[in-house]
Amino acid sequence: MIEFENASRWYGEVIGLNDITCSIPTGITALLGQNGAGKSTMIRLVTGQLKPTTGRVLVRGEIPFGTPDLYRHLGYCPEIDNFYERMTGRQFVRHMGRLAGFTATETKRLADESIEIVGMSDRCDKPILGYSKGMRQRIKLAQAMIHDPDIILLDEPLNGLDPVGRREFMDLLGKLAARGKTIVVSSHILFEVEQLTRSILLLHRGRLLATGDLGAIRDLIDKHPHRITIQTPQTREVASHLVTLPFVLNVSLPEHDQTVEVQTREPDQFYSFLPTLTLEHGLSIQSFESPDNNLESIFQYLVEA
Amino acid sequence: MVGYLYTSALKDFLRPMRVLGWLVVAVVVGLLAMFLSQNMALRAPLAQYGQISPTLTYKVMALAAAIFASNVVSQEVEQKTIVYLLTRPIPRAHIILARTLASATATFLVTLMTVFAVSIMIRDVGPFNAAVMHDIKALALASLAYTGLFTFVTLIINKAMIVNLMFAFGWELAVVNMTGSAYYLSINSYVLTLANHVESPEYKAATRFFAGQILGPRISDATAYVVLGTLILALMGLLMYWFSKFEFVPREDTE
Numbered sequence: 388m389i390e391f392e393n394a395s396r397w398y399g400e401v402i403g404l405n406d407i408t409c410s411i412p413t414g415i416t417a418l419l420g421q422n423g424a425g426k427s428t429m430i431r432l433v434t435g436q437l438k439p440t441t442g443r444v445l446v447r448g449e450i451p452f453g454t455p456d457l458y459r460h461l462g463y464c465p466e467i468d469n470f471y472e473r474m475t476g477r478q479f480v481r482h483m484g485r486l487a488g489f490t491a492t493e494t495k496r497l498a499d500e501s502i503e504i505v506g507m508s509d510r511c512d513k514p515i516l517g518y519s520k521g522m523r524q525r526i527k528l529a530q531a532m533i534h535d536p537d538i539i540l541l542d543e544p545l546n547g548l549d550p551v552g553r554r555e556f557m558d559l560l561g562k563l564a565a566r567g568k569t570i571v572v573s574s575h576i577l578f579e580v581e582q583l584t585r586s587i588l589l590l591h592r593g594r595l596l597a598t599g600d601l602g603a604i605r606d607l608i609d610k611h612p613h614r615i616t617i618q619t620p621q622t623r624e625v626a627s628h629l630v631t632l633p634f635v636l637n638v639s640l641p642e643h644d645q646t647v648e649v650q651t652r653e654p655d656q657f658y659s660f661l662p663t664l665t666l667e668h669g670l671s672i673q674s675f676e677s678p679d680n681n682l683e684s685i686f687q688y689l690v691e692a
Numbered sequence: 693m694v695g696y697l698y699t700s701a702l703k704d705f706l707r708p709m710r711v712l713g714w715l716v717v718a719v720v721v722g723l724l725a726m727f728l729s730q731n732m733a734l735r736a737p738l739a740q741y742g743q744i745s746p747t748l749t750y751k752v753m754a755l756a757a758a759i760f761a762s763n764v765v766s767q768e769v770e771q772k773t774i775v776y777l778l779t780r781p782i783p784r785a786h787i788i789l790a791r792t793l794a795s796a797t798a799t800f801l802v803t804l805m806t807v808f809a810v811s812i813m814i815r816d817v818g819p820f821n822a823a824v825m826h827d828i829k830a831l832a833l834a835s836l837a838y839t840g841l842f843t844f845v846t847l848i849i850n851k852a853m854i855v856n857l858m859f860a861f862g863w864e865l866a867v868v869n870m871t872g873s874a875y876y877l878s879i880n881s882y883v884l885t886l887a888n889h890v891e892s893p894e895y896k897a898a899t900r901f902f903a904g905q906i907l908g909p910r911i912s913d914a915t916a917y918v919v920l921g922t923l924i925l926a927l928m929g930l931l932m933y934w935f936s937k938f939e940f941v942p943r944e945d946t947e
Contacts, residue, residue, distance in 0.1 A: 434779045436941050453936060458781040467942070469772040471704075485696050486780040530776070 388413055388538060388569045389433055394442035396428050403428040405593040406442070411571060415564045417580040418573040420590035426573035427466055429590070430540045433571070434463045446538065459487070462531035466542035466573075468523055476511030476518065476526040477502060483530040494533075501529040506555060520547025528556070538569040545579050557583055589689065596689045604689075611688045612636055613654040617647045617661075618673040625670055632660065645673075693782055697790035698797075705763055705798040714756070714802035721748050722809030729814045734892055737816040741823055742890035746903040749810050750880070753803040753831055754838060754860035760795040761842030762853050764788070765940060772942040785932035792843050792931055793836075800835040807831065823890065830887035833920045837879050840927030847934050868904035875910060879923070882916040885909045 389411035396404040404425040418426040431437040432444045435451030435458070443450065449457050470479060480502055484494035502511050505525040515526065524547055531539055541560075545553050560583065564570050574580050580587060581601060589597040589604065597604050619625045622640050626647050630638045634653035641648060651657045654677070664670045725748055729740045765788065768774040777787055807827055808819045817824065838860070845859075846852040867878040875881050884904050891905045900906050911919075 431941065434775075436775060436778055437939055452939075453784065455781045455783050458779055461779065463775070463779045465772075465775045467772045467775065471773060473707075482700065483776060483780070485700070486693075486777070486782060488693060488781055 388447065389571070390443075390445040391429075391432075392443040392445070394432060394439040394444050396425075396432060396437060397440045402593050404432070404439075407595045408442075409588060409595055409598055411569065411588070412586075413564075413567055413569045414586060415560060415570045415572060415584035417584050417587045418571060418590060419575070419577065419580050419587050420573075421575050423592070424575075424590040425593040426575075426590055427542055428593075429588075430463070430542050430571065430573060433538075433540055434458075434461060459534060460537045462534065462536035462539040464524075464527045464531040464539070464541040464544055466546075468520070470515045470523070470526070472516040473514055475514055476507055476522070476529070479515060479526060480511070480529045480533055484533045487534040489534070497533050497535075498529070501533045502526075504532065504559065505529045521549055521552050524548055524556075525552075528559075532563075536568075539563065539571070541570065541572045543573055543575070545574065545576070553579070591689070612650040612652060613657075613677060615649045615651065615654070615657065615675060615677045617649065617675045618645060619647060619671055620645055620673070621670050622647050624668075625664060625672070628664060628668060628670070632657075694786050694790045697782065697787060698794050701764075701791045701794035702797055705760055705794055706801065711802070715805060717752060718802075718805035718809040721752055721806050722813040724748060725810040726813035732895075734894055736890075736892075737814055738821075738823055738890045739892045741811065741814050741817045741821075742892065743895060743899060743903050743905075744814060745807070745810055745823075745827055746884060746887065746889055746905070747899075749803065749806050749827065749831070750834070750883070750904075751861065752806045753799060753834055754864065755857070756799040756802045757796075757835060757838035758842050758853055758856040758860060760798045761792075761839045761856065762846055764791045764795050764839075764843045764846065765935070766846040766852060769940055769942055774940055774942065778940065784936040788843075788931045788935040789928060792839060792928065795843065796836045796839040799839050800832055803831050803835065804828065823888075826886070826888045830883050833886065833924070834879065834883040836924045837883070837920055837927070840924055840931065841879070844927060844931055844934065847931070847938075847940075865902070865904065869901055869906040871907065875907075879920070880904055881909075882911060882920050885911045885916040886913060886920070888913075 391407045391409050394404060394407045395402065407429070418429060420426050428437065432439055433446055433451060435454060438452045446457055447460060451457055474482065477498060480498040481494050484498050485491065489497060502508055505528050507522065507525045507529060510522060511526065515523065518526070524544060528544065531541070545556060548556055560570055560572065572583060585601045586599070587601050587604070588595060617625060622645060626638045626640055629635050629647065629649055634656045635649055635651050637650040639648045649657070661672070661675065665672055725744045728744055732740050732743070734740065765774070768777060778784070807824060811817045811819045811821060811824045842852070842856040845856055849855060864878050864880040867874050868880045868884065891908055897906065
């Protein structure tokens with residue numbers, strides 16, 4: 388559905404996207420990367436706002452820049468939080484419907500449906516100026532869906548949504564994907580993406596670092612030592628038990644701190660063992676966390692790999 | 693689609709608060725016109741109108757053109773709402789054409805308020821005088837030419853408003869009063885030819901300078917029509933080409 392063929396994009400002397408070749412199929416695909424990774428650039432290339440400096444981007448077999456007919460198949464929910472603030476949400480969605488080529492009567496019906504889907508029916512007749520972040524996100528999604536596009540591109544759509552809103556939003560995207568839509572969602576938050584899809588494109592500093600199933604990427608990560616920090620008042624006792632485990636590589640006790648730092652190559656086994664310390668050995672564990680579960684660590688691993 | 697783009701842009705450009713602002717400008721300019729006419733040496737109404745209209749009304753038109761031209765694209769880029777326009781199934785050429793025409797219409801309509809205010813405030817002229825009709829015709833073409841030019845400037849440079857205002861109040865005022873062929877490089881020269889104001893050499897040079905009447909018209913009406921018409925068409929074509937060819941993405945959004 389969407390093809391990148393050695394596509395690069397430069398902004399003056401800064402590279403935004405570096406020699407990307409990939410294909411985005413139907414279903415939900417996540418663009419995962421930190422700020423400045425090139426996610427928005429990628430989406431702007433697909434929506435024809437930008438042209439690649441080198442290489443090609445094809446959407447349904449066509450070059451998107453300057454191909455307005457193609458935009459009938461594209462729905463775009465931008466990251467920016469800017470609107471025609473004086474308009475009400477309903478007026479804005481209707482305006483976008485008219486710009487998509489529908490008559491006033493058609494637009495009225497489609498806008499109402501779209502607003503209903505995003506759960507804004509009872510709140511969209513006030514000026515956008517007074518909307519919360521979550522309401523703005525919903526209205527952006529409503530305008531992206533009004534013309535029932537085949538491809539929906541969502542740039543950081545979950546920003547600002549409350550937990551219930553996120554869940555509803557994710558469910559909605561799931562339903563759209565089940566109807567055969569191609570949905571591209573950009574995000575810099577790993578756990579968000581994990582709840583949404585297994586298919587990801589991992590971007591780092593403009594480069595495509597990894598593609599495919601998130602599980603495979605996690606397996607790759609797990610081949611590297613995984614750090615886990617345990618908070619406990621019984622640091623020495625906990626450490627003495629952990630050091631005997633075959634899948635633990637290293638145990639250290641930072642000074643003046645009630646923590647034990649562990650490195651393991653088998654995080655799953657380690658987490659399975661952890662309750663044993665409390666249940667069988669009666670040791671107190673206040674908390675544990677892994678600094679390696681964040682996106683930055685994944686990038687670090689993959690770059691080193 | 694061009695029709696919807698045009699009307700929606702025009703509604704936006706002529707929001708009630710904006711129209712109110714321009715109405716205040718028209719009233720102030722009208723009062724100024726009354727003050728000037730009461731203190732002018734020549735008492736003939738059309739002689740007074742022939743001096744005051746190009747001095748005041750045409751400057752309001754240039755100011756309006758510079759402001760409305762900035763609404764066509766650069767304001768959308770600044771406010772980042774341009775993404776909503778550029779990702780809809782509308783040819784970019786249609787977007788720029790419709791919005792520029794809406795901008796020219798808005799310029800003309802707000803200038804019209806000033807035309808009427810000035811004509812009412814000068815004794816024995818009134819809004820239905822033939823001289824006023826000439827002005828309306830010239831200002832309609834001037835609105836198209838100036839908004840076309842100013843919009844193009846907004847497409848190619850940042851801080852275009854300053855450049856546009858310098859052009860309108862510097863170049864256009866100076867060149868129309870120059871000897872030699874530079875005179876032909878001013879839109880104002882052609883517009884003032886079509887306006888056909890009554891010129892009175894009895895007025896002081898400074899007064900005639902601001903009215904662009906130091907040397908008087910040197911162009912025929914036919915030439916003025918051809919040049920302005922060609923310029924407007926060329927500018928519209930250039931706008932459509934440029935907007936279709938190049939990217940317009942909010943600057944700070946480029947990663």
